[in-house]
Amino acid sequence: MKTAPTAAPPRRASRGRSGAEARIVQSIGEAIADRRLPPGTKLAEESLAQVFGVSRERVRKVLLLLAQRRVVTLIPNRGAFVAKPTAREAREVFEARRVIERAIMETLDRLARPLPPGVLARLNEHRAREEAAEAAGDRKALIRLSGQFHLLLAEFAGNATLAGILGDLIDRSGLAIAAFERRSSHSCSAEDHRRLIDALADPGPDRNRAGEAVRLMMEHLDTIERQLDLEAKPEPLIDLKSVFAGADGE
Amino acid sequence: MKTAPTAAPPRRASRGRSGAEARIVQSIGEAIADRRLPPGTKLAEESLAQVFGVSRERVRKVLLLLAQRRVVTLIPNRGAFVAKPTAREAREVFEARRVIERAIMETLDRLARPLPPGVLARLNEHRAREEAAEAAGDRKALIRLSGQFHLLLAEFAGNATLAGILGDLIDRSGLAIAAFERRSSHSCSAEDHRRLIDALADPGPDRNRAGEAVRLMMEHLDTIERQLDLEAKPEPLIDLKSVFAGADGE
DNA sequence: GGTCACGGGATTGTGCACAAAACGCGCCAG
DNA sequence: CTGGCGCGTTTTGTGCACAATCCCGTGACC
Numbered sequence: 001m002k003t004a005p006t007a008a009p010p011r012r013a014s015r016g017r018s019g020a021e022a023r024i025v026q027s028i029g030e031a032i033a034d035r036r037l038p039p040g041t042k043l044a045e046e047s048l049a050q051v052f053g054v055s056r057e058r059v060r061k062v063l064l065l066l067a068q069r070r071v072v073t074l075i076p077n078r079g080a081f082v083a084k085p086t087a088r089e090a091r092e093v094f095e096a097r098r099v100i101e102r103a104i105m106e107t108l109d110r111l112a113r114p115l116p117p118g119v120l121a122r123l124n125e126h127r128a129r130e131e132a133a134e135a136a137g138d139r140k141a142l143i144r145l146s147g148q149f150h151l152l153l154a155e156f157a158g159n160a161t162l163a164g165i166l167g168d169l170i171d172r173s174g175l176a177i178a179a180f181e182r183r184s185s186h187s188c189s190a191e192d193h194r195r196l197i198d199a200l201a202d203p204g205p206d207r208n209r210a211g212e213a214v215r216l217m218m219e220h221l222d223t224i225e226r227q228l229d230l231e232a233k234p235e236p237l238i239d240l241k242s243v244f245a246g247a248d249g250e
Numbered sequence: 251m252k253t254a255p256t257a258a259p260p261r262r263a264s265r266g267r268s269g270a271e272a273r274i275v276q277s278i279g280e281a282i283a284d285r286r287l288p289p290g291t292k293l294a295e296e297s298l299a300q301v302f303g304v305s306r307e308r309v310r311k312v313l314l315l316l317a318q319r320r321v322v323t324l325i326p327n328r329g330a331f332v333a334k335p336t337a338r339e340a341r342e343v344f345e346a347r348r349v350i351e352r353a354i355m356e357t358l359d360r361l362a363r364p365l366p367p368g369v370l371a372r373l374n375e376h377r378a379r380e381e382a383a384e385a386a387g388d389r390k391a392l393i394r395l396s397g398q399f400h401l402l403l404a405e406f407a408g409n410a411t412l413a414g415i416l417g418d419l420i421d422r423s424g425l426a427i428a429a430f431e432r433r434s435s436h437s438c439s440a441e442d443h444r445r446l447i448d449a450l451a452d453p454g455p456d457r458n459r460a461g462e463a464v465r466l467m468m469e470h471l472d473t474i475e476r477q478l479d480l481e482a483k484p485e486p487l488i489d490l491k492s493v494f495a496g497a498d499g500e
Numbered sequence: 501g502g503t504c505a506c507g508g509g510a511t512t513g514t515g516c517a518c519a520a521a522a523c524g525c526g527c528c529a530g
Numbered sequence: 531c532t533g534g535c536g537c538g539t540t541t542t543g544t545g546c547a548c549a550a551t552c553c554c555g556t557g558a559c560c
Contacts, residue, residue: 055515068318077521092411099353161342165415305545327512327551
């Protein structure tokens with residue numbers, strides 16, 4: 001057989017699928033992000049195909065893509081389900097985010113002030129959007145914007161590769177939040193984001209500017225993770241034998 | 251339509267495809283890693299299907315997977331090609347590796363010494379393997395082992411998510427090396443790895459143990475990147491108009 | 501002599517139809 | 531009444547065949 005040795009190396013778009021596909025990926029991705037599709041939900045191929053008005057194999061391809069990004073879980077002969085991270089995986093995702101976002105904030109912190117006008121403008125624009133969503137009590141929008149904020153910072157840091165990785169991690173942390181959030185409070189971080197923008201835009205006169213934004217980001221991520229209930233939550237089926245051990249009559 | 255709200259959330263294998271698929275992915279991945287398939291090589295579906303004795307759609311799925319990992323580039327109606335990173339992308343990949351591997355080394359460095367016997371054993375086992383490959387002059391094996399070494403460290407750090415991300419980055423940096431390596435030297439890092447293992451196993455008596463392994467890793471990655479020729483290499487086709495501008499008769 | 505246009509061949513993309521597997525339900529036995 | 535078994539239906543998996551697109555070689559025209 002002949003494998004063309006070093007054929008013409010073409011350069012063109014890498015992400016752009018046939019459009020409709022990307023649209024479905026994003027649509028499902030957002031639905032998962034804002035909890036309309038909670039972890040564990042079955043994603044039947046036929047249903048999705050009808051909803052989006054495409055053929056089943058198109059849906060199949062999308063599902064394969066999302067599975068690769070760990071947003072859905074593919075079980076052979078069973079189908080696709082919205083991924084339900086384990087507590088361990090949730091911790092790992094947040095740890096990974098800390099690693100990457102610390103690096104991003106350090107890069108941003110090293111940027112010359114004042115920030116480039118385009119950057120500052122987009123930051124403020126985003127801040128306005130978050131405040132609007134907050135005022136309107138639009139929780140779904142707030143969640144989506146919160147993710148976009150972190151991605152925006154990654155973009156400003158200038159490393160598209162890291163930004164792409166972080167994008168996946170953000171999606172997965174959204175999943176983790178959906179799976180492990182407590183019934184109780186969560187300030188949803190709009191205030192945290194405000195402070196972060198402030199620290200980036202103007203580190204202050206004499207405060208130890210060094211790493212202020214970094215510190216804020218680490219605290220921000222810690223806050224989010226701490227709002228989750230990641231204690232040992234063995235699956236119900238596992239508990240049965242220990243719960244009822246020697247207590248059949250009790 | 252009815253989307254089962256919070257259906258039974260099953261838990262089972264997430265990675266395990268039908269086996270044959272994973273085998274093909276790994277096979278192609280390794281072929282790319284050790285330069286048997288240089289960047290730009292066309293990967294015709296039919297040929298691959300015959301080589302691996304599977305149907306074309308199976309190959310198609312594998313190609314889609316590899317494309318998601320940025321190891322191959324999919325061009326609509328043109329086919330699949332071994333990815334040829336741009337210089338910018340290569341720099342980004344190495345930057346990302348520095349970010350992640352620094353975190354990994356810091357975690358490892360915080361580990362109590364002496365290292366757990368299992369860890370030390372596998373480290374030494376790997377060292378032996380690399381030395382054997384080095385002695386035998388087996389370049390392909392050395393490349394593969396070099397990647398495995400970094401992945402091994404990530405594994406010891408205990409974060410499977412980060413390890414998975416790093417795995418992709420290692421594959422892509424292999425691609426970058428294939429695309430940009432200079433004709434000249436490269437000590438292939440076996441010595442660097444030895445020193446890294448030593449620093450991890452025994453930081454030394456009074457040396458500033460703090461961060462010694464981290465420092466070595468950063469230097470190691472810098473060394474690799476510096477051996478590449480990442481200077482501006484505009485594509486030939488772009489140069490045409492500037493090269494021949496007003497010089498038709500010369 | 502060079503450039504453009506067209507057509508053959510090959511390769512990728514897509515839908516369809518069938519095969520395999522799993523789930524749910526009902527039936528039967530204990 | 532409870533537990534197990536077996537069948538039917540639904541859903542997923544796979545291969546095939548056709549349609550669309552692109553590359554390349556040939557020929558005509560300027």
